[in-house]
Amino acid sequence: MSCVVCPVIGRPGPAQPVVQGECCHSCFAHVLSDLIGLQRACAQLPEVVLAKRPGGRSPNKPGSRPPANLAAISMSGPASRSAQRLGEALPPLFLLRDWMLTWALQRKVDGLPQDYAVGANGKPYLRETQVDELVAFAVERLPWAAGTRNFPTFARELHQSYVAVRQLTAELTGAARPIGWCPALIGDGTRCMTELAASTWVDIIECPGCCTIYDRAKGDWDRLRMEQLVHGLAATWR
DSSP states (O other): OBOSSHHHHTOSSSOOBOSBTTBOHHHHHHHHHHHHHHHHHHHHGGGGTBOOOGGGOOOSSTTOOOOBOHHHHHHHSOOOTHHHHTTOOOOHHHHHHHHHHHHHHHSEETTEETTEEEOTTSOEEESOOSHHHHHHHHHHHHHHHTTSTTHHHHHHHHHHHHHHHHHHHHHHHOOOEEEEEOOOBOTTSSBOOOEEEEOTTOSEEEOTTTOOEEEGGGTHHHHHHHHHHHTTOOOOOO
16 A cells, blocks of 8 residues: 555655555654644744844834734634635644644544543533644654544645744744755665755754754765755755
8 A cells, every 4th residue: 555645745756655554654754743843833933923123123113013924923823724725824723723623533432532631511622722732642643643534634734834834933043944855775775755854054954754864064965965866856845
């Protein structure tokens, strides 16, 4: 059986054999990496809610405030599924909450979803309410979720949200950006093919799939780029 996520994320080459649920090793590592990346990016999001003024100067008018970064506010706030009809990424908190509720309902035990708690009024609810909590919830259940039919949709929506937040925070925080796919050979002689990211603020790229280290100081970045170009792995999924 071939991985159902490979075509969704646009990995180069044919879809890989499944390892976890209906997902290959590289795609599973990719989704896990996006979850952790989204968690880190969201922690930096408040820094870009207020935009920088040109030259870093403070407003001259007493009581005035820097202009709000409307995109950052949008990604920090509530949303609905209607946003996707306009091709927009869903805000992380809405996205994670929506999917974790879906997963909880799918994991029913004796008529009550086992991931719910029960309130004083006897009604079930999902305990997790913040991005950190929801990411931990998702990571713990990811092996189970990889076997569900809507996992490719989750992978796509998660990546869209992560890219949107990462782009907002990159200028101020030096957040890593996608640079292509890992060409390292793994145990069975195939290439890793996990998506890599790098920041100009650091000298080390570590592949989240095979853990290969690329050290800029040792010239690894140039060799990495050359291998990506030779094997057609420089294109990235945005």
